[in-house]
Amino acid sequence: MTNQTDKTPGSYKEAISEIEEILLKMEANQCDIDSLAAYTARALELLKFCKERLFKTDKEVEKCLQALNDTLSE
Numbered sequence: 001m002t003n004q005t006d007k008t009p010g011s012y013k014e015a016i017s018e019i020e021e022i023l024l025k026m027e028a029n030q031c032d033i034d035s036l037a038a039y040t041a042r043a044l045e046l047l048k049f050c051k052e053r054l055f056k057t058d059k060e061v062e063k064c065l066q067a068l069n070d071t072l073s074e
Contacts, residue, residue: 012053015046022046 009015022043025031
């Protein structure tokens with residue numbers, strides 16, 4: 001596995017891309033048993049990053065929609 005375990009993804013898209021790469025390697029049996037735990041841990045780290053990014057974006061969208069509703073109500 002490449003040394004990306006400490007690297008925080010720069011974007012949601014980058015994290016998803018790396019998750020897809022890991023899944024493809026696992027599905028094609030291209031990762032040996034010694035690397036499996038590291039790949040799994042990295043995938044979980046990336047999924048956590050994506051989840052946090054999605055929740056943050058959802059909150060921001062909700063604020064924007066509320067501001068729009070408040071403006072339209074005036």
